[in-house]
Amino acid sequence: MLQQPTVFVVDDDPAVRDSLRLLLESVGLVAEAFSSPHQFLDAIVPEQPGCVLLDIRMPGMSGLELQRRLVTRGISIPVIIITGHGDVTTAVQAMKTGAVDFLEKPFNDQVLLDRIHNAISCDTQARRSRAERDEVGRRLAALSPREVEVLDLIIAGKANKVIAVELGISEKTVEAHRARIMDKMQVRSAADLVRTVLLYRTARSAPENLPDAH
Numbered sequence: 001m002l003q004q005p006t007v008f009v010v011d012d013d014p015a016v017r018d019s020l021r022l023l024l025e026s027v028g029l030v031a032e033a034f035s036s037p038h039q040f041l042d043a044i045v046p047e048q049p050g051c052v053l054l055d056i057r058m059p060g061m062s063g064l065e066l067q068r069r070l071v072t073r074g075i076s077i078p079v080i081i082i083t084g085h086g087d088v089t090t091a092v093q094a095m096k097t098g099a100v101d102f103l104e105k106p107f108n109d110q111v112l113l114d115r116i117h118n119a120i121s122c123d124t125q126a127r128r129s130r131a132e133r134d135e136v137g138r139r140l141a142a143l144s145p146r147e148v149e150v151l152d153l154i155i156a157g158k159a160n161k162v163i164a165v166e167l168g169i170s171e172k173t174v175e176a177h178r179a180r181i182m183d184k185m186q187v188r189s190a191a192d193l194v195r196t197v198l199l200y201r202t203a204r205s206a207p208e209n210l211p212d213a214h
Helices: 014-026 037-043 063-072 088-097 109-141 145-155 160-167 171-185 190-205
Strands: 006-010 030-034 050-055 079-083 101-104
Touching (some): 006 014, 014 109, 037 063, 050 063, 050 109, 079 088, 079 109, 088 101, 101 109, 109 171, 109 190, 145 160, 145 171, 160 171
Parallel strands (some): 006 030, 006 050, 050 079, 079 101
């Protein structure tokens, strides 16, 4: 069952928390408010979709430190920094730490809502992509060592008879391995097989702004 995206408001100012929560709920968004980063960290789980509205200056733990804690815990959720003390240096630092947006108080409600909807949309797509990638990873893990060898040679563009010679097996055995690989990977053609595996390997090796839950 898919969880509903939630907008988490983390701000030590009760008036700000209440006004943001009421704004979000007025447009049908699910919102939860927290008075401190520690309180938020006790509640958040990696599986929860949505986004975080995070005050950058709070006693005990800054918004930037909270971002780092999320990364350390492998929690991939978009963070929108909100602050009354914004400057270019802080904005750049927040974005480098993983924030997807930066807004300075006071901000326009519609601008904030637009940024939140965009962050939730990005989070939904990122989670879908990670789920698809994880599924491909599970299928690859089900291949035997010999099937992996055959797969790598298929990806290298080798014909069955060439693969047979290189691995010291018969061409019929290569064909059998190939059929099992296609079945386990749930693809219909060699082109689909190559595309699926190359996309998976590229995605696994590419750096991401948000940590991969896999």
